[in-house]
Amino acid sequence: MENFIFQNPVKLIMGRGMIAQLAKEIPADKRVMITFGGGSVKKNGVYDQVKAALKDYFTVEFWGIEPNPAIETLRKAIALGKEQKVDYLLAVGGGSVIDGTKLIAAGLLYEGDAWDLVLAGRAARKTVPLATVLTLPATGSEMNNGAVISRHETKEKFPFTGNYPMFSILDPEVTFTLxxxxxxxxxxxxxxxxxxxxxxxxxxxxxxxxxxxxxxxxxxxxxxxxxxxxxxxxxxxxxxxxxxxxxxxxxxxxxxxxxxxxxxxxxxxxxxxxxxxxxxxxxxxxxxxxxxxxxxxxxxxxxxxxxxxxxxxxxxxxxxxxxxxxxxxxxxxxxxxxxxxxxxxxxxxxxxxxxxxxxxxxxxxxxxxxxxxxxxxxxxx
Amino acid sequence: MENFIFQNPVKLIMGRGMIAQLAKEIPADKRVMITFGGGSVKKNGVYDQVKAALKDYFTVEFWGIEPNPAIETLRKAIALGKEQKVDYLLAVGGGSVIDGTKLIAAGLLYEGDAWDLVLAGRAARKTVPLATVLTLPATGSEMNNGAVISRHETKEKFPFTGNYPMFSILDPEVTFTLxxxxxxxxxxxxxxxxxxxxxxxxxxxxxxxxxxxxxxxxxxxxxxxxxxxxxxxxxxxxxxxxxxxxxxxxxxxxxxxxxxxxxxxxxxxxxxxxxxxxxxxxxxxxxxxxxxxxxxxxxxxxxxxxxxxxxxxxxxxxxxxxxxxxxxxxxxxxxxxxxxxxxxxxxxxxxxxxxxxxxxxxxxxxxxxxxxxxxxxxxxx
CATH class of the missing domain: 1.20.1090.10 (Dehydroquinate synthase-like - alpha domain)
Incomplete structure (x- = not known):
């Protein structure tokens, strides 16, 4: 065995109907930006469950984080988040949405261009807290601090170390229609x-x-x-x-x-x-x-x-x-x-x-x- | 699968020579009470490693937490800790020392008799942070929030839910001489x-x-x-x-x-x-x-x-x-x-x-x- 240090702070909330727990986990006074990929969450009921759970919160939605999330898209999300003074992020999607949101969490508290952070390989010290509702089991991003960010103009794709989600909600039923x-x-x-x-x-x-x-x-x-x-x-x-x-x-x-x-x-x-x-x-x-x-x-x-x-x-x-x-x-x-x-x-x-x-x-x-x-x-x- | 919520915040630090990491993990201004069982740690070198790592800290030692830690003993540790105004606990031992220290962590911030907490089954809301150096693999107490506390006068033994250790150090070499x-x-x-x-x-x-x-x-x-x-x-x-x-x-x-x-x-x-x-x-x-x-x-x-x-x-x-x-x-x-x-x-x-x-x-x-x-x-x- 090699020497190691292990710690994983993510709260895993798993099971049927667990999306309703959102309101128990996010402090009531938070300004929440919800990030999405395409529109599949509107078809499978996840969007409605999330909105119902957060009906008493200030929320702003950012749509369109693509597979292999691109810095070009994430810059827009960061701009919107800064403009709306959001202080909590909820990624609703698969690994790409979650990965992209990890960079947004770092970018919101960074003055320069978020691509600097990708090139540095890690978040600046402070990040906005984020949580996830997972819709596609694959990357494990919902319970780690890693992300992979792409840059379309140069066809590059690099790993980035962000922060762990505060919690992640996994309802197996959302996978039935993938x-x-x-x-x-x-x-x-x-x-x-x-x-x-x-x-x-x-x-x-x-x-x-x-x-x-x-x-x-x-x-x-x-x-x-x-x-x-x-x-x-x-x-x-x-x-x-x-x-x-x-x-x-x-x-x-x-x-x-x-x-x-x-x-x-x-x-x-x-x-x-x-x-x-x-x-x-x-x-x-x-x-x-x-x-x-x-x-x-x-x-x-x-x-x-x-x-x-x-x-x-x-x-x-x-x-x-x-x-x-x-x-x-x-x-x-x-x-x-x-x-x-x-x-x-x-x-x-x-x-x-x-x-x-x-x-x-x-x-x-x-x-x-x-x-x-x-x-x-x-x-x- | 039943619905579940999982979270385990403990930082696990495992390997040869890892006891030296103590000084990286405990804030320098803490007043640390180190709790022990019998004297085996003085024979196997663990005591010396711990003391060397904490040489620049204020420390006070409490010895004698017995197998199946007894409220009668733990009350004495709580009294000593209050008297010395300790604000960090380091349990050095096996499951009994760690279990007992979980009750001490709760008892230090509780006005009444700590046996009340055992009967209630759980810690009051605030506890003193604790960490562990494990010497006997067995109970898992180093990475959970459970404890079992005994009362000698009535021959009773009850489970108690305390707080998770901040970190636990596991060096397999300390088990060679068990x-x-x-x-x-x-x-x-x-x-x-x-x-x-x-x-x-x-x-x-x-x-x-x-x-x-x-x-x-x-x-x-x-x-x-x-x-x-x-x-x-x-x-x-x-x-x-x-x-x-x-x-x-x-x-x-x-x-x-x-x-x-x-x-x-x-x-x-x-x-x-x-x-x-x-x-x-x-x-x-x-x-x-x-x-x-x-x-x-x-x-x-x-x-x-x-x-x-x-x-x-x-x-x-x-x-x-x-x-x-x-x-x-x-x-x-x-x-x-x-x-x-x-x-x-x-x-x-x-x-x-x-x-x-x-x-x-x-x-x-x-x-x-x-x-x-x-x-x-x-x-x-």
């Missing part, structure tokens, strides 16, 4: 979040290994059932809780982390607009193929505990574990190869160039450089 | 904490089930290794993390809880002074025997996933799961029957009387009354 592709990307995103914290150095923590495997086993079990019936409360609750637990620090105590797959995935989104969870389904199997030696012990353990692979030579077991991983993503209805998305050598070279320019050295061993990223992406062709 | 019986009781306590949150209603949460099983599998794996070598850092880190994760709410989200075994165990401690973890090893197998029908589905799942029991009729599998549970406790060197501790029918009748007097209805189904407790304890004879 488009199946979004559910597939959410399952993929959750799966890869766990893998980034698990398929690394062996033997660091029996408990963390088993908790990571517990989420992966759950996803493997529920994914086909969700495709059959997205209205099963228990299934969607398991999905929603898995997504939150996959990236809130609970499975990261004392263990190495990778995140190279994410860094490559971010570039694919920045350059081609692919949905985040989908990029991971393409990159992860290739990462495992190229780094199979360094990750071998963990891949064998993963194959056995998650996919029940108990026979064959070590190499055969590793092959099969990687094959089952790619098959899992395909079973979600996602493509897993770059050529299927008409992405080729040119993009790979651009990503290598970007990695080299920032002297990238990702992965738990710090050895995923531009050249290694190129190998991985070529394996994903 | 007496093997304390390690055995700590393993037993941890195992039963998980069981109280797991062997209940089936089908509530796949993730929580697997996280509970992950801790149980870890304990089953490490217990025999720890008996061979208590100086293995990785093993003791797994034990320490398991104990903390077993009772900090992380495996309790959206699932039913039992705690009937604990309530009977508390009475055995109050009446006979048995170590808490040991009482649980005696009561739990009997609870499972008597409630085998209500708990059957979970017992089958537990038998399969934790002990690898995959053949036999349902009844045979349940029998074997319970047998393996009792065998696990015996493998720790603990007795698992009341007669082995010279406890007989008289005690059982007294516990039934106490349960009836307080109209007990424990367990996830609220059906463990005095009469059922009697059945369970008779099964433990």
């Amino acid at each position: 488009p199946p592709h979004q559910v597939a990307c959410g399952l993929s995103d959750t799966f890869v979040h766990v893998m980034e914290q698990y398929i690394t150095t062996p033997g660091q923590s029996r408990v963390m290994d088993r908790w990571a495997e517990g989420i992966l086993q759950t996803l493997a079990e529920i994914a086909p059932k969700i495709r059959e019936n997205q209205h099963d409360y228990q299934l969607m609750a398991d999905f929603m809780l898995s997504a939150t637990m996959a990236l809130n620090g609970f499975i990261a105590m004392g263990v190495s982390q990778d995140w190279a797959t994410h860094m490559m995935g971010h570039e694919l989104t920045a350059l081609h607009g692919l949905t985040h969870g989908h990029t991971l389904a393409i990159v992860l199997p290739a990462t495992l193929r190229v780094l199979r030696d360094a990750k071998g012990d963990k891949l064998v353990q993963y194959g056995e505990r998650v996919w029940g692979i108990t026979s064959g030579t070590r190499d055969e077991r590793i092959d099969e574990a990687i094959r089952r991983t790619e098959e899992f993503f395909r079973s979600l209805g996602l493509t897993t190869r770059l050529h299927e998305e008409n992405i080729g050598q040119e993009t790979i070279e651009e990503i290598e160039r970007r990695f080299n320019a920032r002297k990238a050295a990702y992965g738990e061993n710090g050895n995923v450089t531009g050249a290694v990223a190129r190998q991985i992406l070529e394996s994903a062709l | 007496p093997p019986h304390q390690v055995a009781c700590g393993l037993s306590d941890t195992f039963v904490h998980v069981m109280e949150q797991y062997i209940t209603t089936p089908g509530q949460s796949r993730v929580m089930d697997r996280w509970a099983e992950g801790i149980l599998q870890t304990l089953a794996e490490i217990a025999p290794k720890i008996r061979e070598n208590q100086h293995d850092y990785q093993l003791m880190a797994d034990f320490m993390l398991s104990a903390t994760m077993a009772l900090n709410g992380f495996i309790a989200m959206g699932v039913s809880q039992d705690w009937a075994t604990h309530m009977m165990g508390h009475e055995l401690t109050a009446l006979h002074g048995l170590t808490h973890g040991h009482t649980l090893a005696i009561v739990l197998p009997a609870t499972l025997r008597v409630l085998r029908d209500a708990k059957g589905d979970k017992l089958v799942q537990y038998g399969e996933r934790v002990w690898g029991i995959t053949s036999g009729t349902r009844d045979e599998r349940i029998d074997e799961a319970i047998r393996r549970t009792e065998e696990f406790f015996r493998s720790l060197g603990l007795t698992t029957r009341l007669h082995e501790e010279n406890i007989g029918q008289e005690t059982i009748e007294e516990i039934e009387r106490r349960f009836n007097a307080r109209k007990a209805a424990y367990g996830e189904n609220g059906n463990v009354t005095g009469a059922v407790a009697r059945q369970i304890l008779e099964s433990a004879l």
Whole structure:
């Protein structure tokens, strides 16, 4: 086990009808800006529930935080929030709305351009408190302090560390009507979040290994059932809780982390607009193929505990574990190869160039450089 | 999944040499009372590390918080703390020292007798901040807000809800020299904490089930290794993390809880002074025997996933799961029957009387009354 410090202050409020708790959690005198993505919350009843709960509050609405929230949009939200003197933010949406709102929370108390904060990688010291009502299980943003912000004009996408939400409300019923592709990307995103914290150095923590495997086993079990019936409360609750637990620090105590797959995935989104969870389904199997030696012990353990692979030579077991991983993503209805998305050598070279320019050295061993990223992406062709 | 609200603010600081972090965490102007149990911390180096870290602070020491911390002792600590105007508490010890210090934290800001707070079951609104340096993995008190306080004159023992520690420091090296019986009781306590949150209603949460099983599998794996070598850092880190994760709410989200075994165990401690973890090893197998029908589905799942029991009729599998549970406790060197501790029918009748007097209805189904407790304890004879 590596030494670690863990703390996660987020209050998680989960279950049917819990959106009504909003008024118990937000102080009555707050000037609340509610941030949204597109209009799906008006169709699934979430908007009405939120407005009903906050009927006695001063509220202002900001609409249109897009997938891969863009600084260009968030600047407008910050301007509106400053103008309206808001002192509380409520993000109602998926990971993009929540991520974007984390930057708004920092930008509201910052004099300069909020892109400075993204380039700095973290919020200035003071931020406006924020809370969330989650509508799409995927990124875990509802229970961590991370965000990823894009800049359209330069096709860039960078991680940003903001503040934790004060609380997050998760009602599994809001997921019943999600488009199946979004559910597939959410399952993929959750799966890869766990893998980034698990398929690394062996033997660091029996408990963390088993908790990571517990989420992966759950996803493997529920994914086909969700495709059959997205209205099963228990299934969607398991999905929603898995997504939150996959990236809130609970499975990261004392263990190495990778995140190279994410860094490559971010570039694919920045350059081609692919949905985040989908990029991971393409990159992860290739990462495992190229780094199979360094990750071998963990891949064998993963194959056995998650996919029940108990026979064959070590190499055969590793092959099969990687094959089952790619098959899992395909079973979600996602493509897993770059050529299927008409992405080729040119993009790979651009990503290598970007990695080299920032002297990238990702992965738990710090050895995923531009050249290694190129190998991985070529394996994903 | 049941609706739930989860929040745990404790900062967990874990690893080698982390006691030195104390001075980073406690504000420099605080008047700190350090609370201790007996003198073991003077032998294992913990006392010296704590004093070195706090050399620039005002500190006052309170020694002698005993196993099953007694109100009679804690009143003295509260009096000393008031006299010295302490405004920060640092508990250095195991669960008893930490539990007792939670009551001190409440008592310091309460005018009346602190036993009032125990009878009320919870702290008054304001408490003095407290932190911990854990020396014995077992109760999980370092990362929750619970405590159990005893009263010697009446042989009573009651749960009390205090405040969460601000932070807790866990250095696995401090466990290397623990007496093997304390390690055995700590393993037993941890195992039963998980069981109280797991062997209940089936089908509530796949993730929580697997996280509970992950801790149980870890304990089953490490217990025999720890008996061979208590100086293995990785093993003791797994034990320490398991104990903390077993009772900090992380495996309790959206699932039913039992705690009937604990309530009977508390009475055995109050009446006979048995170590808490040991009482649980005696009561739990009997609870499972008597409630085998209500708990059957979970017992089958537990038998399969934790002990690898995959053949036999349902009844045979349940029998074997319970047998393996009792065998696990015996493998720790603990007795698992009341007669082995010279406890007989008289005690059982007294516990039934106490349960009836307080109209007990424990367990996830609220059906463990005095009469059922009697059945369970008779099964433990």
